[in-house]
Amino acid sequence: MTDNKIGAYDLVAEPFHVDFTGRLTLGVLGNHLLNCAGFHATERGFGMAHINEENCTWVLSRLVIEMEDMPREYDKFRVETWVENVYRLFTDRDFAILAADGRVLGCARSVWAMIGMNTRRPVDLTSMHGGGINDYICDRPCPIDKPGRIKVAATEPAAVIQAKYSDIDVNGHVNSIRYIEHILDLFPLEMFRDRRIARFEMAYVAESYYGDELSIFLEKCGEAEDYNAEIRKNGGETVCRARVVFRENPE
Amino acid sequence: MTDNKIGAYDLVAEPFHVDFTGRLTLGVLGNHLLNCAGFHATERGFGMAHINEENCTWVLSRLVIEMEDMPREYDKFRVETWVENVYRLFTDRDFAILAADGRVLGCARSVWAMIGMNTRRPVDLTSMHGGGINDYICDRPCPIDKPGRIKVAATEPAAVIQAKYSDIDVNGHVNSIRYIEHILDLFPLEMFRDRRIARFEMAYVAESYYGDELSIFLEKCGEAEDYNAEIRKNGGETVCRARVVFRENPE
Known part of the structure; x- marks a missing residue:
């Protein structure tokens, strides 16, 4: 039951996607996570192309990535993603990043809103496609803290x-x-x-x-x-x- | 005979790899070309990892890309690559970029040298692996001009x-x-x-x-x-x- 709610995507750490230490850069990993989110949503009728036809678009609100280790150059790795919650105005999508041997390298959380492309106003997710999005909620836990509140007082830009x-x-x-x-x-x-x-x-x-x-x-x-x-x-x-x-x- | 000298790699134009016009960026295309060069060389025993063990490394000297059109977001496309020439100090590697329907979107040329990792001096390519690299020379033509000479006289940086x-x-x-x-x-x-x-x-x-x-x-x-x-x-x-x-x- 849970399994087919989880999308799994196999990737490789390409030579120009690693930093000078030979580890995948966080930017490239973030890019992969957003792509995998897109694949998973598309397979379920909620991809960007699909909802654009309904004059809606996804907006990324939060992204949190916690890594124990990073894939190295040429390493194969897997991104798993699933929908944790659907609220009226936001949905939580989680990720796990796994090494080729199945070891968990890290996890990520994301929070998304859907807005009208013309209105730029939020769309009620629970009523989209007759509430169909709720069918994809998965009870797999994501073992990292939810995003916190960030305050920056600095007045001089770095x-x-x-x-x-x-x-x-x-x-x-x-x-x-x-x-x-x-x-x-x-x-x-x-x-x-x-x-x-x-x-x-x-x-x-x-x-x-x-x-x-x-x-x-x-x-x-x-x-x-x-x-x-x-x-x-x-x-x-x-x-x-x-x-x-x-x-x-x-x- | 020619066919197995040509490597062919299937790719997709990912959402974050296109520019604001929805076309694949030249930087991402260049990155794909270098990756495909790496795959093709690796399959023939001349990949970076292999020659690093012999204390050598590939150095990219020239890259020329000519495009009639660019893949759009989500388009599948194919990169074909082959070795055109091997000289003592340089080798010419060519590329064709094809749309999913086989239409040629563009071509590219690259020139590479091999140097000793410690000596930083050029290695004689024709004698590497007992001249084995010559077996990969392919007579497929590349219909774009070779790199020219570039001179810049400007004295004020942009x-x-x-x-x-x-x-x-x-x-x-x-x-x-x-x-x-x-x-x-x-x-x-x-x-x-x-x-x-x-x-x-x-x-x-x-x-x-x-x-x-x-x-x-x-x-x-x-x-x-x-x-x-x-x-x-x-x-x-x-x-x-x-x-x-x-x-x-x-x-």
Whole structure:
């Protein structure tokens, strides 16, 4: 019963998708997770192409990734994904990332809303397709904490960048994954040599567009290598907030 | 005879791999070409992992991509690749990019050298594995011009960037494909809306590293939307030179 509610997708860590330590980058992993979400939803009639025909679109609201280890260059790995909850305005989709031998490398949580493409207003998910989306709710637990609340008080940006051609996706917005890459690019290379990203949490607040000036604010929380970040556009509106938790690398 | 000298790899244009026009980005296509080169070489005992064991490594010297059209989001497409020539110090590898219906979307050429990992000096390709590499030479023609000579006289950079974590690949260098993305990011968005990249040519001259300051010089050649670009590091040494030819978009 539970099994056919879980989508499983086999992937490989390609040479240009790993960082200088030979580990899959978090941005590429995030991209794979969103693709797998798309495959799973499409197979169930709730994919982007399908709901676009009904003048609706999915909007990613939260993404949390916790990894014990990352696939290395050429490693095969598997992404499993399932729907944990469907509420009126949001749905929770979870992920597990498994090594070829079945070992769990990490897990992820995502929160999505559906909006009308023209109205830009939320759609009641529980009534979509006569409530059909509820049939896909799966009781498999996801053993990582739900997204928390992120507050950033910093007033001086750590970096200011302009959204460029390569940042923009098919919707004309800055790609959700690019924000992750821009935030990670604030850290010195040694951080990725000596440590690994144990948890990355992202709250997507507003869209940004080509030419927007993106100011990235970063602040360290306490003694541990635990950081909060916020991206604001054109000197004002918050685009997204993130939390990055690094842990010492065992090797 | 010719057929088994040609590697064929089936791919899909993923949602986050297309630009705002819904077309596969040139950077992602370039990445696929290099991966397919890797698969083809690996299947013949000349892959990176194999030759690394012999303390050698492949170095990409030239990459030329000419496209009539690009795969759109979710399109299946195929990359075919074969070895055109093997010289003492260089080998020419060609590519064809085909739509699902077999239509040729474009072609590409690449030139590679092999160097000793410790000596950093070129290896005689014709004598590798007792001349075995010559067995893979294929007489299939590649209908696009060979790479030309690119000269850039500009003295004022169009952009200055610093090589960041996300730019660096497993070899510790700035990723070959990232240079393409950084050069394309110099153009306004309208360029990609009204035109398509008909030809992109890259000459890789030297490696750059984390923290290097990369100055990108750009100059228009004549009346057409034909540009030359050069990236120099830390105010001096040339890292790569590129030529980008845009053509009016029929649609």
